[in-house]
Amino acid sequence: MPSVTIGTDAEEFWQRAGGWLERSPVVHSVLLTTVDRVRRGAGSGPGGVFAVLSSSSDDGGGGGVAGVAVWTPPFRAYVSAPPVGAELLALAMLAEHPGVDGVTGVADQAAAYARAWAGHTGGTVAVAMDQRLFELDTVVPPRPAPGAARLAGPGDRDLLVEWTLAFEVESNAAPGASVAERVVDLLLAEQRAWLWDDGGPACFVGVSRTVAGVARIAPVYTPPARRRRGYASVLVAAVSQAVLDAGAHRAALFTDLANPTSNKVYTALGYRPIADVTAHVFTR
Incomplete structure (x- = not known):
């Protein structure tokens, strides 16, 4: 069964999910540069929250990565996972970090995360911007x-x-x-x-x-x-x-x-x- 692990150590997250992110470097550009910034300690902003969706039930020791979500306040969370995985990430993040106030990601993935958040909280979701990514x-x-x-x-x-x-x-x-x-x-x-x-x-x-x-x-x-x-x-x-x-x-x-x-x-x-x-x- 899939499982989600959440932490605040950018280096640990990178060791676990960096290779997975690098397989699609354009789609993951925001995630890659965000994690790079936190790992380097660049700027004076706070760190982040890093969630990994594993395709196995272990706690990060050997399961394959199936998706991620990263939140560096005051920005919105950024998700990359198939819609079902995005829903799991949303619920896990909500349980540990209820202050997440928005999400960005590939359209169907971000929508799945937002639906899961709204369904669990009874809150409302609005689209801030529809974008297109180019290379x-x-x-x-x-x-x-x-x-x-x-x-x-x-x-x-x-x-x-x-x-x-x-x-x-x-x-x-x-x-x-x-x-x-x-x-x-x-x-x-x-x-x-x-x-x-x-x-x-x-x-x-x-x-x-x-x-x-x-x-x-x-x-x-x-x-x-x-x-x-x-x-x-x-x-x-x-x-x-x-x-x-x-x-x-x-x-x-x-x-x-x-x-x-x-x-x-x-x-x-x-x-x-x-x-x-x-x-x-x-x-x-």
Whole structure:
């Protein structure tokens, strides 16, 4: 019978489930970079809760991994498991960590987790965002735009925090100013924040560390007054090419399915759709 083990040791989780996650590195990009961050102690945020669904009844010593869920507050839990397994993970997480207030994952898996949570608590579930996950291994050069790409520096910090908060509000994923500051500080410290300059900063793109051969582009933000000029397209292309040149096998990114323009822009750059991903929020 399947069983779920839950702990707070990222290294132990990695030893158990890392190989399983690496088999699908694009689909698991968020999970891989999240666990990597906690294992390295990067940033000043809290650790996490790590759940493993085993295909056997043992407690983690030898059963095969059938799914995982990871929760690093204040973000939503992230699940990867077949729907039946996602339900088991939801109930196990609920029993030990009732504060989980949402879930993200491949659409049918996240929906199964959310249904199990609602059925057990009597709470309500709402969709925060429907997304599409894309991957790329060869950049198709976009139409040129005026300006040039550059790495962001310490002098850009305040602007990047402001733009990160604006991005999170637009994507219905704002965890708060303190988190935005930690995200920006880590991007700057590791030289993973990029700006497109055209008479001043016009667009901001961040990128994850490369884990299991995949680097994920996020966030992508252009302030409203600077939109529809091609800045996001040229900067995403430049950053995607930079991570490939630095050794990543693939670049990945998420789009909002409610924004057909961004889906069209990234497809034109060579990004291919891999899976639909849904974020749910819970209310007791």
